Amino acid sequence: MSSYQMQQAIFDHLRRLEDPADTRRPDDVAVTGYELTAEERAALRAGDVAAFYARGVHPVLINAYCRANGWKRADYRVLFPAGSDAVTGHPRWRGYGSRTDGRLGADGRFHLSGAVREA
Incomplete structure (x- = not known):
């Protein structure tokens, strides 16, 4: 079934x-x-x-x-196989639109075009 x-x-x-x-x-x-x-x-x-x-x-x-x-x-x-609830991949909230991925500039704005060049 x-x-x-x-x-x-x-x-x-x-x-x-x-x-x-x-x-x-x-x-x-x-x-x-x-x-x-x-x-x-x-x-x-x-x-x-x-x-x-x-x-x-x-x-x-x-x-x-x-x-x-x-x-x-x-x-x-504990009833589930080891690692079955482990999160794989990159969580949505982590590093997206932050200074770590270069899309959030020093001006505090999100830039879709990629890394912001600091003047």
């Missing part, structure tokens, strides 16, 4: 938790009505966050599920 059905089950579960009249526990995900394999059903019933990750569930949904269960990021981060 695709990870979509698991994600849909988790998403629907999180929406149910928003209803104050719902008495379901935060870790009790309903699995009926979804096209899931036996392994996916078992992972959802057990609240196996590592299995969620391994099956391609979006990290935002994993985070929301864990937060709904009262876990902090440090509590569930």
Whole structure:
């Protein structure tokens, strides 16, 4: 199966938790009505966050599920493979339009044409 059905089950579960009249526990995900394999059903019933990750569930949904269960990021981060949450590449905020890349001149203005020649 695709990870979509698991994600849909988790998403629907999180929406149910928003209803104050719902008495379901935060870790009790309903699995009926979804096209899931036996392994996916078992992972959802057990609240196996590592299995969620391994099956391609979006990290935002994993985070929301864990937060709904009262876990902090440090509590569930150890369940993922080492380095899986490492940021690769160059973050947008770093060095863009700053004096380090030469686009922000001494006049404090951003220059698209590249490095500013100081007079």
